[in-house]
Amino acid sequence: MGCVLMHSTLEFVNLIKRSYADDIENREFSIDCNLKGGKSKWKVLKVGRNDDNGFYAAVYIKMEADKETNQIVFACRGSNSPTDFVVENPNLTWYTLQMASAIFLLREVHDILMKKKIFDYEMSFTGHSLGGRLAQQLLYECYENSKGTHVSRDHVKIAVIFNAAPTQNLAYYRPESSIPFDKYPVKHYITENEFLNSLKLPGTHLGEQIVIPKSHPYRDNNNNKIPEDAITLHNYIITDIYHMEYYLDLNGNFQDHFINQIDSKRDDILYGRNYTDYIYGGAGNDKLYGKGGNDQLHGGPGDDYLEGGLGNDLYFFKKGDGHDEIAEYGKDKTDKIKLIGFGLDEIKVNFDRAGYEKSNSIKVTLSFTSSSDTLTFLHSDGEWNNIEFIQICDEYERVIRILNFKKLADFITMENDWAKNDDQFSLTYLLELGSKYGRTFEAKDPIVMDLDGDGLETVGIEKRVFFDHDGDGKSSLTGWVGPDDGLLVRDLNGDGVINNGTELFGEYALLKDGSRSQSGYDALSELDDNGDGTIDKNDAGFAQLKVWKDSNSDGKSAPNELFTLPDLGITAIHTKYYDIGSGNESNSNILVRESSYTKQDGSSGIMGEYLFETETNRIDPEQFKQIMKRQEEPIFEKKEPPIIHSNQYEVILANQYIITDMVEKITLEESLDEIAYRATIDLVITDNFPAIGPGQEIRVSGIAPQGTSLVYLFHPGVIWECNSRNSGQKHLTVTAYDKTIYLNKCEDEYLLPAGQTATQRLKRYAADWGIPIGHIAETGKSLAKGVYRSQTIFSMILNDLKDTVSRDGLMYRARMTPNGLELFEIGSNSPVWMLDMDQNVEEITQKRTLEGAVTQVKVLGKAKEENKPVPVLAVEKGETDKYGTLQRIIQNSSIETASQAKKAAKRLLSGMQETVTVTAIDINTIRAGDKVQMKDLAFIVTSVRHELGMPGNMTLELMHIDAVRRKYFMTD
Structure with missing residues (x-):
């Protein structure tokens, strides 16, 4: 393998x-x-x-x-x-x-x-x-x-x-x-x-x-x-x-949980370090402190106190471990409890506000019908102090189910306030209650096959794939298989497509006795007629198996995406699997079991059972209107007809509230003068509208031109300012920016060595300030030493990009996208949109001015002696006869010769300045720095304003690319 x-x-x-x-x-x-x-x-x-x-x-x-x-x-x-x-x-x-x-x-x-x-x-x-x-x-x-x-x-x-x-x-x-x-x-x-x-x-x-x-x-x-x-x-x-x-585990990596194990009957106080620790207290009433790092804590038998500290922590709790208390203080969003040996129907949950009435926290106690054990921890409505996931495992620590407990607890206690101090709910009931209201808190588990030999690959919910896992007719947002790999499937009804999760190998696959499968491998094993652990040509079920390679990652199968096993050269599927323990997490999808298959040439491939992250309250936009009509209790009462149509745009607040129906107007704005994309959202406020304020996350999605599904237009965004007004009906205007606003607002000092490129420096700025990185183009030009003192990070980025252009480099722009901070060449977008008065353009205005024109450039060299005149390396004239003398001075230590001076001066010369402003039907994916085509001429978008709607409109300011270079990349 x-x-x-x-x-x-x-x-x-x-x-x-x-x-x-x-x-x-x-x-x-x-x-x-x-x-x-x-x-x-x-x-x-x-x-x-x-x-x-x-x-x-x-x-x-x-x-x-x-x-x-x-x-x-x-x-x-x-x-x-x-x-x-x-x-x-x-x-x-x-x-x-x-x-x-x-x-x-x-x-x-x-x-x-x-x-x-x-x-x-x-x-x-x-x-x-x-x-x-x-x-x-x-x-x-x-x-x-x-x-x-x-x-x-x-x-x-x-x-x-x-x-x-x-x-x-x-x-x-x-x-x-x-x-x-x-x-x-x-x-x-x-x-x-x-x-x-x-x-x-x-x-x-x-x-x-x-x-x-x-x-x-x-x-x-x-x-x-x-x-x-x-x-x-x-x-x-x-x-x-x-x-x-x-x-080592089967993948050849260390099992980092063999750390600091203490097996004694005394009461221990054990401290970890600021990196990965596994701490086991053994018998006795122990206190375990993980400090920083991604820690694993297990108190063992006795009444224990477990504190993971910062990092992505994992807490073990087995039947017979007694009465444990967990104190989780981090905000890393992947802290987990591993319940070992308990069935889902044995677990009861109590939410207790006593002592926390004035805070945003609530005490959670897990108890069990099969034992007297209890496990207590806090839940809050923010990012901090939460257990995000609960893994339910059998006695061999194999993961059976994974629950997003953070979302479940928010739904019960924060969104609806259904929990009272003395209420004790079975976990099964809470999951059913969520399902009634269109919410799910469990991952779904199909079997994924590695088809290209580079390992199992999946994509997260940010890729916006929708699929009907449970066969209820609603396609929900889900994690999904990567485009180069495939899902093991059966076309049960013979219609040539995969309709829902009953045709995958997962928890919704039906067994021969009519019951639901607990695992995809349970259903797969039923096709092994002779019980040899292999499904091949000797088993009747071999001919039923197909592989769905969803190459376009749309969650909708087509006949040309389905392959028989012989089509792919696969001769045998092996049903004996290895448990992966706590899972290999990728894009919030978790690999829990792994096996292999054999190819015709004798080589092997990997296949495994994944738990895909899902959000059933996030449904396919095409089904949105129909589902909303069937909801018995809509989340918000709609007071006025919105301008924004819910099947064309979507606004999500704090990663959980769909507030699209409350939106009156959305404007997105951006220019080459700034780095951050700005969203202005006008809302109608109802009595049960969720609390909204600066610092919360917000994102806007919409259907792109010529597209059929929602894509991120503004994400990730942070609310910066809120302004309310009340004229009988309360209205709120929210101003939000993408995460690059922090690069524009924060100042720092950097001493950067010569020889680095703008690409290398941008990666460092992003890493230092916690900005995720997407595609970063390589600028390829070594820069001068950077001495930045008390400057904004954005000004440093801009200086680096200007220095790149001064060294005959291309023009680049840094901007935030759903994939992270990206650096792209100005005008390198695809597609290049056409603007036409007969089709989408409503008005064109043109401004011509001498403001900013340069008709003469003088280039100065280094002063050879103090208090002596600075030598003039070159004086270049442009259209002085036509427009008069409008002189600029260049004094750059990197310019040493007359030929270099003349070259720099010619680049700065310019005549009359021309700006074109276009008002047109909205193309909501156009960004500042993109190229557009109009009247057989190419222009660069220097600023854009999108007013989203049906169809919406946009205002673009356009300049020729040479003018962009002079205005934005050749000024001091």
Whole structure:
């Protein structure tokens, strides 16, 4: 079974092992990449060695289809003897002789990759013992763009190291670190009581540290029983890494839950660290504190207090664990409780406001009909202090169902206030109640097949796929299979399409006895006639199976998207699966079980059961009107006919309230002068309208021109200002901006080295300010040193883009899209919309002015002496005869010669300025910086105002591209 392009922990382990034997450059080899028999292919790119100081490292490049990829691993050998340690590291210092050798090799590798034209390479580092120390130091130096490394932060992926030697306190030697030490992308696996790490000082390690006990407890590792086994320590320096496979899952990655386990009957107080911890209290009344990081806490038997702190935390609770209390304070939106050994119908929920009447919190207690255990935690109506998900597992910890408890609790307590202090609801009843009102709080579980060999891929609900999972005739918003993979299906009614979830292999598939399947694999197993664990040509059900490859991700099957198994060269489906435990989360879809299939050529592929995130209150826009008519209790009472039609546009407040029917008017505005997209929304307020105020999230969707389904027009947005008025009917005007408003409002200081591109700098700004990144175009021009003091982040971005143009680069614009912050070339949009007076244009106005015209440019050089005249490098004239002399001065330290001066001056010359304003029928996807076509001429949109509606209208300000360059990219 093959491996995906990115590396598993097992690959890092195997590359380290290989580094302990001398290697030969350009040699190709294969290594195990998982515990399923998968292999990955590599080539030795470069070897570095210095016998005087004991340095040795090998750099490997990953191969795919016999071609070199952009994936690089720099593997540092550890010490071969105690002498190496004594000679190299007597004071645990940072800049050692081996470090100098490593940086020299790093530069050589960068040069090799440039010659190979692998400009987008991604480098990871790995090492063991002293080599592990070098690996994390190299990552640090590259991450900080240190002079001499030649490898910038943009090329760095991760360092995965094992029992690495520590070094001196980084805070003493490197105070200019740009991020906290524990935030660097380093995973450090440490054997408990290992010698080198007994020497560590505060601040001597980077990133995440995971302590592996010398002997781990009995566990059921994917159905393969593992007894207690000690990791052997060699001499007092070298630590064995050859037994670490015992701690790997089937995908070749470490089971990070073997950490800090305490099995005693005393009352323990256990503290984690600011990275991933697994803390088990054992018997007794324990107090467990995870602090920062993505922690896993299990109190064990007794009355325990569990506090995960910040991060995405997971809390375990088993039958017999007693009376536990959870205190969750984070806002990471994926904190989970794992209930082990309880059935859904055994769980009861109590919501208690006592003591919290004046706050936005409520106490939640889970109790169980099959035991006296209880579990207590708080729920709030904001982002903080919540348990978002509850996983219901069998006694083997296999996930059976996953509930979005945050949404469920909001629905019961915040939206409707149905819960009273003494009420105790069965969880089954609450789910049924939500279903009655068109709400679901469970994920749906079809079987997904990897068809292209790059791993199972899914898309989240942000892709706006609608599908009828439960067969009720309503297509709901759902997570979905990626366009390159497929769903295992049956066309039960023979109509050539897949109509709903009863024809998938999931919880709505019907078994032979007429009952619903608990799992897609339960239904699949019924097709295995001879019970050999394989469905092939010897089983009648083999001919029924099909694969739906939804290439356009629209949730609607077509005959040309359905394939038989032989069509795809598949000869056998294997029903024996491996449980994935707590799930591999991707786009909020969770992989819970995995198996394989066999192809005609003997190779294997991966298939797995996913729990897709769904929102049944978000239905297909085509069905919206019909469903709203059937609702017994509409969410809001509509007071006035809206201008915005609910089947064409949708407005969502706080990610849960559909407020479209209250909207009177929506305006979207943007210009090249600013970075943030602005939405102005006029609303009619009713008595039961939800609270709305600055800081809340809001998004606007609409049907794009020539489209049939909703797309995001304004997302993600944050409410900035609210203005209300009351004239018998209360009205509210909401002003919102996309998340780039923070880049426009916030000031900071940056000292950026010369040689970086605007692309690299934009990625850094976005990372520092928590702005998600989409497609970032590569500007390709090295910039001058950036010294920014007390400037807005947007002004820094604009300066970088202007500097790019001054170096003969193209014009780019940064803007927010649903995919994140993007950098695109001005006028590179597709499609290019046509504006025509006979079709969509209502009015054209034209403005001509000499304001902003430049008819003469003088370019000044550097002053050679203080108090002496500055030399004039060039004076260029334009249309002075026609318009008079309108002179501008250029003084730029990067301009040194007369030819450079003349070139710069000519770019700035301009005559009469012309601006065209167009009012037209709305094309709601046009953005500032887009190109449009009018009268056989191309124009750039410098500002746009959309007034959404049916059909809506827009106002565009247009300029020729040369005028855009002069006005927006060549001014001081």
